[in-house]
Amino acid sequence: MSTMAATPHTPLEEQLSRLPLRERKKLRTRVTIRRTTYRLITEQGYEATTVEQIAEASEVSPSTVFRYFPTKEDIVLADAYDPVIATSLRARPAGESPLESLRAVLAEALAKSLAHESAELVERTRLLVEVPAVRARMSETMSVTSRLLADVLAERTGRDPDDLDLRILIATVLGALCEVTLHWGEHGCRDDLVALVHRALDRLAGGLRL
Known part of the structure; x- marks a missing residue:
């Protein structure tokens, strides 16, 4: 056996x-x-x-x-996902667009968090909604994630990590993820978070016309 x-x-x-x-x-x-x-x-x-x-x-x-x-806010916001996301992003198919690669790895990370650390994710989101200091610190620390993703996408696309279009793409995706998370928390964390992320990125891919 x-x-x-x-x-x-x-x-x-x-x-x-x-x-x-x-x-x-x-x-x-x-x-x-x-x-x-x-x-x-x-x-x-x-x-x-x-x-x-x-x-x-x-x-x-x-x-x-x-x-x-x-800071205390950093304890609340810390998780184990940035290195995992970077590794997953490097492993995406070579011909895949940067937006679809980001969609895949971010959705996968959220699904894992919901499966294995759902209580922490809900509590973190509640604090983001309710505590201005946590929300402000998240905006500050998002630059670290942005730089990590820029470095990986630069490797994949041959662009400079400081390429403006690359920075705009990453900032837009992370900004959408932030707003989706806040929306999820403001509505009691009841909706399908991964589905909300896909909905937001579908809108970005389609040009975001209201």
Whole structure:
């Protein structure tokens, strides 16, 4: 009787499987801090949750928390998807348009998040809707994701990562993703999030005429 080796399914497992021991420990610490933060926020609210409380409950020092996350908002917004998205984007078919490649990898990442981390995704979205500081920080940190995607798409298309058309495409797609997420949260996270993303990108592909 043949056996098959277990394969990683979640973004965390996918990253851990490729990392040396030291880096695995760092990633596990990040994940512990993030999950502890969500638990404390759920129990006592965002404003009442301090970095000192997060550190104590995570069994690390406040300086360790700040080493991994410069602000409390960064803890809320952090996830394991950017490296996974970059890897998936590099693996898309060579002749596929950048928009369709982005659609495929973003929809896949959201589907995995809904399957494996739905409670965290819903809580993060609720905080995006309700806490202005979290929403503002998301806008600031989106530039990191934008640069990562620009580098990968530049490799695939032969363009410069600073190409204006490339930057506009990525900014438009990420902006649409942000608005879809906020819409989803404002309506109780009840709709099919992946379907909403496809709807938004269909509109972009069609020229977005109202």
